[in-house]
Amino acid sequence: MDRFLIRGGRPLHGTIRIGGAKNAALPLMAAGLLTSERLVLTNVPRIADIATMAELLRQHGLAVADAGGDSFSLSIGGEITSTEAPYEIVSKMRASILVLGPVLARCGEARVSLPGGCAIGTRPVDLHLKGLEALGAEIRLEAGYVDARAPNGLTGARIVLPFASVGATENLLMAASIASGRTEIVNAAREPEIGDLVACLVAMGARIEGAGTDRLTIDGVRQLHGATHPILPDRIECGTYACAVGITGGDVRLQGGQSEHLGAVVRVLEEAGVEVTQEAGALHIRRGGGLRGVDVMTEPYPGFPTDMQAQFMALLSVAEGASMVTETIFENRFMHVPELNRMGARINVHGASAIIRGVPSLSGAPVMATDLRASFSLILAALAAKGETVLSRIYHLDRGYEAVDRKLGGCGALIERVAE
């Protein structure tokens, strides 16, 4: 197991290339199950979750290969030979549930392990299952597996989601794209990654209206065909590096960063004293003056993303004044708080809210990563802290951030990956 050694106190200067979005790449790879023709995805991030999804697609029978080219590209294609997604793979990554809709729609049956909870919350999949039932699937839960059948195929329906779930919207979109008739998804999630999935499905021959709105209309087609699709830049990676510039001071261009995808993040960064300027092909981040405390509440897109909450908490821990951060999406997403407090932060949690009293400086310490975004919040704290931080359990980080040491090191940070 690797660790990061970080020596803090150096402002970042330079350029960081933002990779393709993890949360777009995973459903896009699952969309490869909707056709036997070749789906080529470009701008794929080099992260562990992509390798896990490739492993899952391969065990379904698809061929997944590096397609070559300048950016990392994947070529996905072939016939589905197994309709089962086994516990051994699904338990590594919750997004594995995204194969359920495509395999069921394509084969008339699917057996997918229930993903279970994870560190940040219980994360049920009831909305995925109810939506598929509305499309005519018969679903049983047995021995920890979702057993779904639709021997006569799926049929379009009107589905009203009680909560705008990202994953449920994606699963239903993919299944409905080859169901017979019209499906309407009301209160659909509006995250940019959904728009990216719609764009790819349309390039594969799907008929979908309403991308970017909370109402998606899908007219099912008999079959989809191959396509080539570039994955959109990762808005969470972009926001995370913006926080790195904010917490250390300095001046960095985030190549590929798009402010239009960041939703409320830009406004909150600016309120906290971080300058954000959209330039051609890059998001320019600077901080000249001090950081100010702000109140933040997580919400579905275009609200402030839960996937940026931990990183902002690190930034606010050294801002002047008090801040309140309220987490409304996941019930257990404050695990970074005790670790940040070990580095000198003053944060109290009361239910779904955390009160942060800004301190003048943090100090390096041995700390432990608990989940993906919490890991990066500790890196951010370490970059600003006096002295050395040793961050262990960075396999959480490797799930979703590529080349962290190279990207930060290239801007002057002292960060080294060492084997434990």
Ligand SMILES: CC(=O)N[C@H]1[C@@H](OP(=O)(O)OP(=O)(O)OC[C@H]2O[C@@H](n3ccc(=O)[nH]c3=O)[C@H](O)[C@@H]2O)O[C@H](CO)[C@@H](O)[C@@H]1O
């Ligand atoms: C791979 C991927 O894209 N992951 C993202 C996706 O996760 P994911 O798709 O799992 O998130 P959802 O939007 O589905 O979940 C949001 C909330 O709805 C609840 N819920 C969801 C589905 C369901 O059937 N029943 C239910 O109760 C969840 O427990 C959670 O409290 O969106 C989250 C919210 O923006 C992000 O934090 C994740 O990074």
Ligand SMILES: C=C(OP(=O)(O)O)C(=O)O
């Ligand atoms: C929670 C996250 O991912 P996942 O849904 O894949 O667990 C995340 O990206 O912060």
